[in-house]
Amino acid sequence: xxxxxxxxxxxxxxxxxxxxxxxxxxxxxxxxxxxxxxxxxxxxxxxxxxxxxxxxxxxxxxxxxxxxxxxxxxxxxxxxxxxxxxxxxxxxxxxxxxxxxxxxxxxxxxxxxxxxxxxxxxxxxxxxxxxxxxxxxxxxxxxxxxxxxxxxxxxxxxxxxxxxx
Amino acid sequence: xxxxxxxxxxxxxxxxxxxxxxxxxxxxxxxxxxxxxxxxxxxxxxxxxxxxxxxxxxxxxxxxxxxxxxxxxxxxxxxxxxxxxxxxxxxxxxxxxxxxxxxxxxxxxxxxxxxxxxxxxxxxxxxxxxxxxxxxxxxxxxxxxxxxxxxxxxxxxxxxxxxxxxxxxxxxxxxxxxxxxxxxxxxxxxxxxxxxxxxxxxxxxxxxxxxxxxxxxxxxxxxxxxxxxxxxxxxxxxxxxxxxxxxxxxxxxxxxxxxxxxxxxxxxxxxxxxxxxxxxxxxxxxxxxxxxxxxxxxxxxxxxxxxxxxxxxxxxxxxxxxxxxxxxxxxxxxxxxxxxxxxxxxxxxxxxxxxxxxxxxxxxxxxxxxxxxxxxxxxxxxxxxxxxxxxxxxxxxxxxxxxxxxxxxxxxxxxxxxxxxxxxxxxxxxxxxxxxxxxxxxxxxxxxxxxxxxxxxxxxxxxxxxxxxxxxxxxxxxxxxxxxxxxxxxxxxxxxxxxxxxxxxxxxxxxxxxxxxxxxxxxxxxxxxxxxxxxxxxxxxxxxxxxxxxxxxxxxxxxxxxxxxxxxxxxxxxxxxxxxxxxxxxxxxxxxxxxxxxxxxxxxxxxxxxxxxxxxxxxxxxxxxxxxxxxxxxxxxxxxxxxxxxxxxxxxxxxxxxxxxxxxxxxxxxxxxxxxxxxxxx
Numbered sequence: 001x002x003x004x005x006x007x008x009x010x011x012x013x014x015x016x017x018x019x020x021x022x023x024x025x026x027x028x029x030x031x032x033x034x035x036x037x038x039x040x041x042x043x044x045x046x047x048x049x050x051x052x053x054x055x056x057x058x059x060x061x062x063x064x065x066x067x068x069x070x071x072x073x074x075x076x077x078x079x080x081x082x083x084x085x086x087x088x089x090x091x092x093x094x095x096x097x098x099x100x101x102x103x104x105x106x107x108x109x110x111x112x113x114x115x116x117x118x119x120x121x122x123x124x125x126x127x128x129x130x131x132x133x134x135x136x137x138x139x140x141x142x143x144x145x146x147x148x149x150x151x152x153x154x155x156x157x158x159x160x161x162x163x164x165x
Numbered sequence: 166x167x168x169x170x171x172x173x174x175x176x177x178x179x180x181x182x183x184x185x186x187x188x189x190x191x192x193x194x195x196x197x198x199x200x201x202x203x204x205x206x207x208x209x210x211x212x213x214x215x216x217x218x219x220x221x222x223x224x225x226x227x228x229x230x231x232x233x234x235x236x237x238x239x240x241x242x243x244x245x246x247x248x249x250x251x252x253x254x255x256x257x258x259x260x261x262x263x264x265x266x267x268x269x270x271x272x273x274x275x276x277x278x279x280x281x282x283x284x285x286x287x288x289x290x291x292x293x294x295x296x297x298x299x300x301x302x303x304x305x306x307x308x309x310x311x312x313x314x315x316x317x318x319x320x321x322x323x324x325x326x327x328x329x330x331x332x333x334x335x336x337x338x339x340x341x342x343x344x345x346x347x348x349x350x351x352x353x354x355x356x357x358x359x360x361x362x363x364x365x366x367x368x369x370x371x372x373x374x375x376x377x378x379x380x381x382x383x384x385x386x387x388x389x390x391x392x393x394x395x396x397x398x399x400x401x402x403x404x405x406x407x408x409x410x411x412x413x414x415x416x417x418x419x420x421x422x423x424x425x426x427x428x429x430x431x432x433x434x435x436x437x438x439x440x441x442x443x444x445x446x447x448x449x450x451x452x453x454x455x456x457x458x459x460x461x462x463x464x465x466x467x468x469x470x471x472x473x474x475x476x477x478x479x480x481x482x483x484x485x486x487x488x489x490x491x492x493x494x495x496x497x498x499x500x501x502x503x504x505x506x507x508x509x510x511x512x513x514x515x516x517x518x519x520x521x522x523x524x525x526x527x528x529x530x531x532x533x534x535x536x537x538x539x540x541x542x543x544x545x546x547x548x549x550x551x552x553x554x555x556x557x558x559x560x561x562x563x564x565x566x567x568x569x570x571x572x573x574x575x576x577x578x579x580x581x582x583x584x585x586x587x588x589x590x591x592x593x594x595x596x597x598x599x600x601x602x603x604x605x606x607x608x609x610x611x612x613x614x615x616x617x618x619x620x621x622x623x624x625x626x627x628x629x630x631x632x633x634x635x636x637x638x639x640x641x642x643x644x645x646x647x648x649x650x651x652x653x654x655x656x657x658x659x660x661x662x663x664x665x666x667x668x669x670x671x672x673x674x675x676x677x678x679x680x681x682x683x684x685x686x687x688x689x690x691x692x693x694x695x696x697x698x699x700x701x702x703x704x705x706x707x708x709x710x711x712x713x714x715x716x717x718x719x720x721x722x723x724x725x726x727x728x729x730x731x732x733x734x735x736x737x738x739x740x741x742x743x744x745x746x747x748x749x750x751x752x753x754x755x756x757x758x759x760x761x762x763x764x765x766x767x768x769x770x771x772x773x774x775x776x777x778x779x780x781x782x783x784x785x786x787x788x789x790x791x792x793x794x795x796x797x798x799x800x801x802x803x804x805x806x807x808x809x810x811x812x813x814x815x816x817x818x819x820x821x822x823x824x825x826x827x828x829x830x831x832x833x834x835x836x837x838x839x840x841x842x843x844x845x846x847x
Contacts, residue, residue: 025267030684039285039819043806045790047764047794048790048806048811077766083795112677
C-alpha cells in the first residue's frame, strides 16, 4: 500500500469504439466530473485488445490498465467481448505470475448510454490503484530479474549436479 | 524519409481552452515531439477557416500526417478527414485526440488536464506516424427502411419514403398505429380535430403498397451496419388470424370481459378482453388480452371464436420472429407520460377528481369514455371550476430538470375547451408561460381574453382538507402567487396535472439494440445537437419525434420528414462508403494453426486446406480485430488498428512515465524529446 496520498496513478484505458468510448464521450457531454488519470486508447472492439498491449502498458510505466467493452450480449460484433472476458481471466493469472497485483487490471462493461456509471467506475478504479501505489514495474523488474537469474542459474546448477552420471 | 506531422489544438471557444492550456500544449508538441513541423492552436478547428488552415499547411509545409486535438472523433473525425483529402492527403493519415469529452469537460483541474492533453496529443502523434493510406469500401444501400414507432413522426417518415417509391417496414408496439396523437381531441393552436388530420395518414399507411405494417410487434434485434442491417421483429400473437379477420367487431361486442383500458383511454375508460383500441384503428384487427381473457385464464368461454363469421380466432397462435434486411433504420419511439403518483402532494390516485392530462384529453374527446362531456370522476357532475397545474414532473430537480415544452400550450387548449363546453372557471397555475412557436403566443392572448385565470406560482399541494365553508367538499389548490407575493388557497372541483413527457420505459434498451446512446434524461442522442438533429452516431440509424426530446406535433412531423429525406438521400446515392477497417492475413506468416477460425462470429475466415493456411473473406469481415489479437504468429493485420499503431499510441500516452522511466514521481518541468520507436520487425 502506498503512503503517498498525492500519488496520481497513470492508467491506460483500452475502450471499444461502440459502447464504452461513447459512454466516455457521454460522461464528457454531460459534464460528469471524474478522474483524469485514465488515458483512453480506442479500439474497434475490446476483442482487439491483445494481452501484449496490457503487458506493454505496464512495462511502459502504467500503474493500472482498464479494459472497457460493451455489456455481454451487446457486443457490436455479436460475441467478441466474451473472448475478451476469457483473455481477461487468463491475463489476470499471468499478471499474478509476473508479480503484478492482478487488481491493477480491470475489465468494465459500459453501454453507450452509461456515461455516469462509467465515470463512477473510472473513479473507483483510480482510487483502487491509488491504494495499491505506484507499480514501477520496469525498475523493479530489472532489479529482481538479476536476483532471479542468479537464483535460476544456481538452481539449474544444483539440478545438473544431482543427475546421476 | 521522416514524416512531417502537423498538430492542431482546438480551443473550442472556451470549452477546451477554459481548462487546458492549449498554447502550452501546442508549444510543447512542436518542441518535444519528433517530426512535428507545425504545431498550432486555434479557436475553432472545425470552422471553415480552421479546416482551411490544415489544407494550406498540408500544401505549404508538405505535411504527410495530421493530428487534431479537439472533440470526440465521433463528432468531427469526418470533417478533418475531408480537409486532409481536399488537400490531397489520404484521409487515413489523420488522427484525432479527444481532449474535450475526455478531458476538459470532465475536470476543472487545469494542471492535470493540460498534462493529460499532452499525453493524448503525444499518443496521436506517435500513432499517426504508422498509419497507412487506405481506401474506403463501397457498400450497396438496401432501399428498404425500417421505421420503429407508428406515432405521428413515424407515420410521416413512413409516408415520405413510401410515396417516394421506397419499401418501408413499419413496426408498432400497440395493436394500432396512431400513437399519442390518436388519443387527443383537438390540437393547439389551431384547434383542428386531431383524429381528422391523423386518421387519413393512418389509413394511407395501412393501404400503401410500399408499406409492410407490423402492428403489435416489437424490435427484437439489430445486427449488421449501414446499408445492410439485419433486423429481427417479434410479431406478438394477436390470437386473431389477420388473413381471415374482416374487422367486423362482433367478437368485441360479444366478449363478456370488461377491463380498464390503461393505454388508449389512459385508465379513464374500459375495453373488452378482445379489443380494437379505437374506432379508426389501423389495422382494424382485434387483439386478445390474455391477462384478462376468460379462456386464457380459466379455459372456458370461447365466445369470440363462436361468433366470428370468418373463423379468424386462433387461440394457439404463437409469437413469430420475422427477419428482414434493411438499409436504414428510423427510430420514432415517442414518449410516455410522467406518473403523477410520484408527486403525492398533488393527490393523483388518492383524490378522485385529480386527473392527468391524458385522462383529460380522453374526456374531451367526443369518441372518449364520456362522449366529450367534461365531468367529475362520478361521471355526471359538471365542475364549477377547474385548476390546471403546469410543470408536473418537469422543471423540477426532483424529477426532470428539462421543460417538456408542450404542456403550456396543451393547458391553454384545455382551458379553451373547458370555457367552450362548460360554464366553469379555469385557473392555470404556471411557473413561466412558454409559447414560443408560430401562432402560440396569439393563442395565449386569446385565452387571456376568453377569461382563463392565470396564477404564477408552483403549486405546493392539492388537498381536500377544507378550512372554510366555501372550501367544503372541494379540492383546494395551495399556491404561492409570486406576482402578488402571498399564499393563496383556490377551491376547485377538478384538477388537471400537466405531466412531463418522459422517455419510453425501454428507450435505453432500444438504444442499445441499435448501438446509439441516450442523454442523461434518457432521450436518444442525435449526432449533433444543432447541425444534425436527425442522424445518430451510428451510420444508418436516424431519430424522429419525441424519442429525441419533448416535441409538439409540427416539430415531430418535421423531424419525421427530415429523417425520411436523409434516408432517401442514402438510397438514391445507392452506395455508401464504409471504413476499410478489416483484417488481412499474411500468407507467408500463417502457420495454418486455425486458432483464428473459430473466433470469428461472421464466418469471415476460411481455411484453405490445400495450402494449409487461413484467409479472410473481406466482404464478411466487420473489423473487430479479435483474430488479430489472437494470432500466435502475428500473421493477421487489422487495418488502421495495427499492433504497431496501437503500441505507438500506448507509448505516446505514457510519454511522461517513459521520460522518467518510473511512474508516479514528480514531473520535471521540461522533459527530453520523446524517442521515436523502432518498427516492429515483421
